[in-house]
Amino acid sequence: MAKPKRRYVCQECGGVSHRWQGQCPDCAEWNTLVEDVPATVFSQKHDLSGGGRAVEFVALDQPGEMPVRQSTGLAEFDRALGGGLVPGSAILMGGDPGIGKSTLLLQAAAAVARGGQSAVYISGEEASGQVRLRAARLGLADAPVRLAAATSVRDILTTLGGIEPPGLLVIDSIQTMYSDTIEGAPGTVSQVRGCAFELIRYAKENGSALVLVGHVTKDGTIAGPRVLEHMVDVVMSFEGERSHQYRILRALKNRFGAVDEIGVFAMAGEGLEEVANPSLLFLSGREEPLAGSAVFPAMEGTRPVLVEIQALIVRLQSGATPRRAVVGWDNGRLAMLLAVLEARCGLNFSAAEVYLNIAGGYRLTDPAADLAVAAALVSALADRPLPDRSIWLGEVSLAGEVRPVAHGGLRLREASKLGFGIAFGPSDMAGAPSELEYRTVGQLAKLVDRVMGT
Ligand code: TYD
Ligand code: MG
DSSP states (O other): OOOOOOEEEETTTOOEESSOOSBOTTTOOBSOEEEEOOOOOOOTTOOOSSSSOOOOOOOTTOOSOOOOOBOOSOHHHHHHHTSSBOTTOEEEEEEOTTSSHHHHHHHHHHHHHHTTSOEEEEESSSOHHHHHHHHHHTTOTTSOOEEEEOOBHHHHHHHHHTSOOOSEEEEEOGGGOBOTTSOSOTTSHHHHHHHHHHHHHHHHHHTOEEEEEEEOOSSTTSOOGGGGTTTSSEEEEEEOOTTSSEEEEEEEEETTSOSOOEEEEEEETTEEEEOSOGGGTBSOOOSSOOBTEEEEEEEETTEEEEEEEEEEEEEOSSOOOOOEEEESSOHHHHHHHHHHHHHHHOOOOTTEEEEEEEGGGOOOOOGGGHHHHHHHHHHHHHTOBOOTTEEEOOEEOTTSBEEOOTTHHHHHHHHHHTTOOEEEEOSOOOOOOTTSEEEEOOBHHHHHHHHHTO
């Protein structure tokens, strides 16, 4: 038999290379390729067109058991899931270590258990004593969660086989799980995939909602959650700056719902608190208007969230290359806006350092933020505050035109409700409330004229 070819598997995305390389050719992560034992490959000529069992076809509208979603007991978690847990589904919960995944899932498991459904929480990272200590601190010690510390998938499945299938099964984390039928240490791509496969199969067969915790890792020593993304029904990411108290739960993939809703939480002394009305969360709350600060009504799913954008411009004396640093927004998008401001409006940023920050640790992805970012930049450059209680919205094209945005009316109504009096945006805007003064900015140059006062 021919010697099996060597292969190297990326621990981040699962991509396969036939020689070792410093950078994964699939996901461009560095130092993530690890040699892997190839699986046996059956001959391609093997005939599969016989000897199988006939599968049954069903009509799309066939009446029968439609899965009923089940609440996690946390409305913000349900919202991010698109309306609750779907029985028999698998959810991957990714996030940086220490962001609060275990806390969130312990709270959800307790709420499910208190609601009368059974919940099983398997911790592979912490001893049960540690989890119980946390539960006590969170005031959840009386919830009838079935808690166990285990890492062997065989032990876990054997145990589950002896009890009524739980409504919610939490595995914290998949990278600590181990299957004795698979070679390799826990956390490698083959172990993570193999263990997830067995657990997902259990969940599908028994109608349990399964949540797999997956740490996001930067080095290649353990497999990242991306290797599992195609195997699960829902991929969620729990995000936030560890130094800030706010956490955002976002669905990146959802076979049962939209991926644009977020759940917002605040990490407090007693665990994660739900933030049902996040619209004012990311504003600094200061009274005096400040140069370089603009407020943007972002959309998160169906909810508007007002976000403060802060820009700082520092003129350089020497000929050193000026820095551009961005927190919470896209670097490339900032470079584009600066280029448009230079090319279309005659401003000069070339000898200045530009810093852009989105307040409160918020990560802005909405393209309608362009005009607000431009307003913050121009205000910082001119060292003049923008009009008091004003909001800015609109996408900016390379030609410097301000383009219409989605859900404009909804954004303006929310801002008006929260006491904002003036809005600046594209000429095409429907549904502006009458209490709000709406001013059209069709061209970026017009913004510059307004702010610079020329
Ligand atoms: P944890 O859920 O262990 O994070 P993960 O499972 O994602 O690694 O949360 C860890 C952090 O949360 C820890 O730094 C402390 C903080 N925390 C609180 O601030 N309040 C609390 O009530 C709890 C339980 C944790
Ligand atoms: Mg944890």
